[in-house]
Amino acid sequence: MRPGFRFSTDRDDLDRERVHHWLSTDAYWALGRPRERQDAAIDASRNYGVYDEASGAQVAYARVITDGVTFAWLCDVYVDPSVRGHGVGVALIEGVVADLEPLGLRRTMLATADAHGLYAKFGFEPLAEPGRWMARLAPTE
Template sequence: MTDGLRFSNRTEDIDRTLVHYWISELSYWAQGRTRETQDTAIDGSRNYSVHDQATGAQLGYARVITDGATFAWLCDVIVAPHARGRGVGKRLISGIVDDLEPLGLRRILLATADAHGLYAQYGFEPLAQPERWMVHL
């Protein structure tokens, strides 16, 4: 692609300090998350990032929790405020879907308050039977 963006599925490409700031300070779902918790989450997940090709700066992050065979949970998807509107989210989700496809997962879930249109472009849809799902808080 010639959009000036580079997708990565390498955990070592993650700027952990920057991701912690984005998640703990800028997200609506994990305000106040500690650095220790964020590092543990990164270490236990498949991690993805998008970077500016020219500068190398990280512009987006997401992680996936999976058993690698049947199920995955896509979470902590975030794009740097100054990079929004550049296609970073699209590059991130497209790359993740492509990376997970060879696993043959039966289901990839996510929760979002505001990006339904983005995810729908990559095959995500509302739960057919949400009454079957429960959460333990």
């Protein structure tokens, strides 16, 4: 972890209000997400945070949905704009990957519109056979 920051997998460390604010107001994939849906997602997932050691404030968040055996979906990755460009995102993903490694998962997936370079540092690649993958999306409201 970068000096001055602390990585945690402890759900009790999360600033749920801050995470909800980040995602529902600034994350293109979660704009308008209701707080109760965000809290339910947190409760059903593995959660990760990075915290400023001086203030204790949460500065980054990610969660993983997994069966713990074969598959995981990395999502809701967010780094506060005030610390972007300081290695916090790299440290966050490094911690997530290290936490998942002992599970021996066959596949960890994610979707991103703008952070391909970050994830490539940790072995994520575009799908080799995208034609094999499908998605069922809920209708937009």
